[in-house]
Amino acid sequence: MSVAKNGLGARVVIVVAFLLAAGAAGYMGMPRASDQGDGAVADSTGPHGGGEVIIVDLVYSVDKHPWIDEVLVPFHLEHPNIRVNVRGQESMTAARDIVRGRLRPTVWSPSDDTALALVASGWRDKHGEDPFVADTGQPLVRSPLVFVTWPEVGEALTDGGTQPAGWRRVYTALTSPEGWQAIGGNRSWGKVRIGYTDPAQSDAGLAALLSMAYEYAGKTDALQRADIGGDDDASAGAGGSAATSMADFITTIEGGVTRYAKRQTDLIKSMVSRGPKNLGLAVLYEQAALTALADVKGQWAHLQLYYPEPTVWAEHNAAIFATDWVSAEQRQAAVSLLAYLRSPAAQERAIHRGFRAIQAGAAFAHAEATAASTPEVAQANPNRENDGETPFVRAAERGLRAELPPALELPSAAVIDALMTLRSSKK
Numbered sequence: 001m002s003v004a005k006n007g008l009g010a011r012v013v014i015v016v017a018f019l020l021a022a023g024a025a026g027y028m029g030m031p032r033a034s035d036q037g038d039g040a041v042a043d044s045t046g047p048h049g050g051g052e053v054i055i056v057d058l059v060y061s062v063d064k065h066p067w068i069d070e071v072l073v074p075f076h077l078e079h080p081n082i083r084v085n086v087r088g089q090e091s092m093t094a095a096r097d098i099v100r101g102r103l104r105p106t107v108w109s110p111s112d113d114t115a116l117a118l119v120a121s122g123w124r125d126k127h128g129e130d131p132f133v134a135d136t137g138q139p140l141v142r143s144p145l146v147f148v149t150w151p152e153v154g155e156a157l158t159d160g161g162t163q164p165a166g167w168r169r170v171y172t173a174l175t176s177p178e179g180w181q182a183i184g185g186n187r188s189w190g191k192v193r194i195g196y197t198d199p200a201q202s203d204a205g206l207a208a209l210l211s212m213a214y215e216y217a218g219k220t221d222a223l224q225r226a227d228i229g230g231d232d233d234a235s236a237g238a239g240g241s242a243a244t245s246m247a248d249f250i251t252t253i254e255g256g257v258t259r260y261a262k263r264q265t266d267l268i269k270s271m272v273s274r275g276p277k278n279l280g281l282a283v284l285y286e287q288a289a290l291t292a293l294a295d296v297k298g299q300w301a302h303l304q305l306y307y308p309e310p311t312v313w314a315e316h317n318a319a320i321f322a323t324d325w326v327s328a329e330q331r332q333a334a335v336s337l338l339a340y341l342r343s344p345a346a347q348e349r350a351i352h353r354g355f356r357a358i359q360a361g362a363a364f365a366h367a368e369a370t371a372a373s374t375p376e377v378a379q380a381n382p383n384r385e386n387d388g389e390t391p392f393v394r395a396a397e398r399g400l401r402a403e404l405p406p407a408l409e410l411p412s413a414a415v416i417d418a419l420m421t422l423r424s425s426k427k
Contacts, residue, residue, distance in 0.1 A: 054333040061111040062088040067353040071346045091115040091203040109318035112203040121413035132319040139315040141355035143287040147306040156185040165306035190277035198260035207312040221409035228418045268292035275300045290354035290391035305399040313407035354391040
């Protein structure tokens with residue numbers, strides 16, 4: 001997690017449809033790494049002929065699946081002797097499997113660098129060495145943590161728009177017999193119910209937990225083990241909450257979660273299908289929210305984005321393993337893969353999947369979104385891509401922000417472990 005930065009610049013030309021179709025056919029026929037054993041080089045010609053194949057096993061967070069699948073097609077066309085085998089997996093689950101030796105990728109890209117920190121710490125404790133190649137672990141794309149709800153609920157959460165969305169007013173609503181009415185809401189919204197994914201399985205859920213902890217502590221960086229406290233912590237916290245301890249603050253908010261969502265996008269589906277009496281507030285990454293909101297319709301479809309200040313950033317860092325199951329050839333091939341994923345062409349496609357670009361040479365779609373409906377835009381850009389507007393354009397009227405709050409700093413693995421221990425001890 002680092003200070004938020006927006007990728008800006010001109011749009012780039014994408015690969016023509018004919019090449020995409022041709023590459024897709026070759027890619028779908030590629031065997032997985034498990035079919036090749038542990039070696040880095042397969043005894044066969046490349047996907048398009050011309051020599052040995054270097055196998056790269058890429059494990060990534062499931063939210064990147066459509067983007068990764070799309071950009072691997074032109075990557076394989078440009079690098080016929082590299083074959084990338086892919087596996088999408090929830091970041092915290094993958095972290096545990098890697099530390100336990102059950103998962104052995106060449107490259108790993110979780111949603112958030114908290115997962116990388118946990119694996120690095122766990123691996124050092126177990127093996128006495130760092131698992132990742134030095135200077136890897138750089139961002140591929142970005143997405144901030146957001147609150148999603150209806151404008152009426154958003155007014156209550158932000159005290160009429162006078163303050164950023166945050167957890168303190170959620171806590172107040174949950175602890176008051178009046179519920180939503182305690183913060184200016186309406187009784188018709190029903191019981192206060194909030195939703196996010198399981199912090200023990202998903203880093204989006206863990207990001208929500210970290211956001212709570214930072215807000216209670218009244219900090220934007222350098223969260224310490226002492227800030228977490230425990231059962232005997234009677235501090236009211238520096239964040240201005242009425243909670244008697246961080247344990248009280250977090251467990252009370254978690255008490256408002258009736259069921260952890262399996263996927264972030266399920267939260268939006270639940271809200272749109274059944275309204276605030278079923279789920280009044282969802283906390284998830286912006287990319288998942290934009291994806292889920294793209295085509296929603298109906299009585300409850302008028303959901304809005306609200307940005308905590310500061311907020312957690314998913315930076316989708318990618319790290320190459322320095323372990324003995326990865327050869328020098330695989331590491332070099334992985335370097336080529338990551339360079340391509342950070343290229344303007346790949347970043348352009350990431351924007352179309354709802355991610356914020358990290359490449360200065362790639363477009364950031366909000367510039368388009370702010371004026372997408374005006375005749376001037378259509379006249380100035382008659383040759384816009386014909387594969388549809390970006391999710392940013394479609395979300396222009398949903399509270400999308402171009403200038404985002406700073407990001408919360410990643411705490412140490414020891415602090416994250418203390419936070420998870422605190423949470424589990426109260427269940």
